[in-house]
Structure formats: C-alpha cells, structure tokens
Amino acid sequence: MTESKQKSKIRVEGLTKVFGPRARIPEALHLLQQGEDKTTILKKTKCGIGVSNVSFTVTEGEIVVIMGLSGSGKSTLVRCINRLIHPTSGKIFIDDEDITALTPDALRRVRLSKLGMVFQNFALFPHRTVCQNAEYGLEIQGMDPESRQKKAMTALEQVGLKGWENHYPHNLSGGMQQRVGLARALALDPDILLMDEAFSALDPLIRSDMQDELIGLQQKLQKTIVFISHDLDEALKLGDRIILMKDGVIVQSGTGEEILTNPATDYVARFVENVDITKVLTAESVMIRPKAMVSPTTHGPKSALRFMQKEGFSQIFVHDKNHQVIGIVSAEAASEASARGEKNLFAIMQQDFLHVAPDTPAADLIPILADIPYPLPVLENGKMKGIIIRGSLLAALAERGRSTDNA
C-alpha cells in the first residue's frame, strides 16, 4: 500500500506545542529554532516543549502507532489532533480541513462526527449501565433514545459484549470495561479512532487479546486509527506504520520492518535491539522468486526432469491453467516415471504439500522448513508468490543484521 495512492485522512504539518508562561513562548520558540534542547529552553524560559515541528500523514484505513518513552510527546500530539489543547504553531488537517483554524462550534462538529477517543483509564460512568455508557456520545449529539440504543447495541455486539448491556461497569473485568470504551467510540461511527495507551492498563494476556480483537475489527471496519503506545511489541503488532518520538520530535517513521532492519539513528537501534526480528519479518519479505514451475499441459515427467537438471532443482512445482499451484514433483519421481514411460505429470505429482501465506511471520517458517524436503511455497489465493528455502531464509535474516541463532 503506497501512501501516494491512498487518501490522506490526517495531515500534521510543522506542529509545535510549547507549554509555559505565554509571554515567554516566543523566546522559547526562537531558542527551539536555533536548535537548543528542551532542558536548556526550560531553564532559560520556564517553557516546556511538548512537540517540536512534527509533520506526518495518516492515510485512510491505516493504523499508525505513535510510540516513544514517557515524556516524548505522544499525548501532546494526540491532544493537539483532537484539539483538547491548542497547538502553538503548525497545522492539522482532517480530510483536508485545517482544524487549527476552526471556530469552536465547527471544531465540536468535527470532533463529534469524525473523531472517536479511547482512553487508558476507560473513563466509564459508574452509575450508567454498559449500554448507557456506549450511548453517551450519541446522547451528546442529541440523538433520540431509541436510535441511540440501537446503535450502542450494535457497537457492543461488535466488541463481543452482547448480553452485558444492562450490567454496570463494576461488574465487568478490566478488558470488558475497555471493550465498553471501544464500543462507546464505535457507536458514533467515527472515521478516525484516537486510542491513547488504550490497552496499557490491562493484564498482558487480556491486552494481547484486545490487540487481536482490534486487528479483527479493523479488518471489518477499516477505520483510520492513531494508537499511542510506549510498548514496542504492541506497536509492531498493531501498526501498519510506526512513528517513533523522542524529546518531542519524530526520530523515525516507517513500517515495523523498516524500523527494525534500518534504524535511522543510534537511539532507534538501541530502542529496537532486543526485538526478535523473526517475529516481524514475514514470508513475503524473506522469499525468493520461484523459477521452478511447470504445467502438465506443456510438460510430462521427461521434460520436467530435463528442466530440473538444467536448472539444478531437485523438485518442481506444478500449476494448472489458472496458475494455481496444484502439486510438486521431485526429480527422483520424474526420473522413475520417465524410465517406465509414464507421460502424465499429474500421475506422479504429490498433491499434498505445505504452503504459507505471504504474511506468515518468519519465526513460524523455521520449524516448517526443518520438516519438509522441498522449498516452502508462499501462496496467495492459490497462486505462487515465491518460495522459501532454509538457506535463503537464514541469509535474509542475517542480511538484516540480526542473530539467526534460533534458526
């Protein structure tokens, strides 16, 4: 998915937020432009730099994770996007509308119609039922009780809480409470979900379930999601793209694989050094191009064997006229078949073979390759995208500068 082909949903341009005494802000901005660091600026002007000259785009349907350590500026950034705070300078476009220039009324409309928020602390009303909590945003919009209840129920169903609508938050586990928080945001059917450390308060197993659930929901709903996290594993799991922040600036933006395999700075390299790359690289990124393909309409065992001998292959894949991979033939089987005069490749083809999807993590490929005597085909809708052989997998992992001890 290339950014240029997709519609830009959120565009942040040169965003800076300076906290502190209003009269000192111009001086702080000036020092910032001169390249002074946050600590010096704070000392000289009593102003704190939340974010500094940050620019990025989020395209429609993308999950972008903004990550960084505490104090790196993640919350400031997201609060500027939903305009809970006003940026000191810079612009924020939502659907090409500059929301930093809107009147308070217009801003409220954009917030209610386009932005859904999910917070870390769930922010549920204890005296309202699950359904009433999920209805809250719609109530604020002025929707009639019957319609809003219907929408809230649909959202609760989407997050797996059907049957819980009349319970109160205190009857629910942390994970379930966060589902209510998510349902409340989804009930408004916003184009954009801003999720601020939404799963950080949950136990690790529940957190992992919620991440899976969000990925599943996203496949159906295709929202544009900005997810704030300080957790690299979470970012790698959820993010189509990750924006890594430090001291209020973006230090790198890219896919998880780009950040892991090509860290922009020493800081990023240190940040990601303990990640197991085999969990992030996919079959598609480590496969090699398949040359060993024949069709039974053009090849019998004898010509398939000749082809394998010429190319130095010990197996060959067989495809049908629609280019669906239907089997595999070994040089041994082809040799025996041609010796006994067998003419049909179908007759000697092994139809039972393992294959993987392009997005299979590299970590899952290693045990499969240890078990099979043929190259592992990577298929998409039955068609060959590539093949993986143990040597090429190890070379791909080594090339990306990571240990292959486990392989």
Ligand SMILES: Nc1ncnc2c1ncn2[C@@H]1O[C@H](COP(=O)(O)OP(=O)(O)OP(=O)(O)O)[C@@H](O)[C@H]1O
């Ligand atoms: N209201 C405020 N007044 C003054 N400084 C602030 C304010 N809010 C944030 N800051 C400063 O802005 C910088 C960025 O803070 P921010 O909360 O955005 O970071 P964060 O990455 O979200 O951290 P955390 O993960 O701890 O929430 C910090 O140096 C912080 O001290």
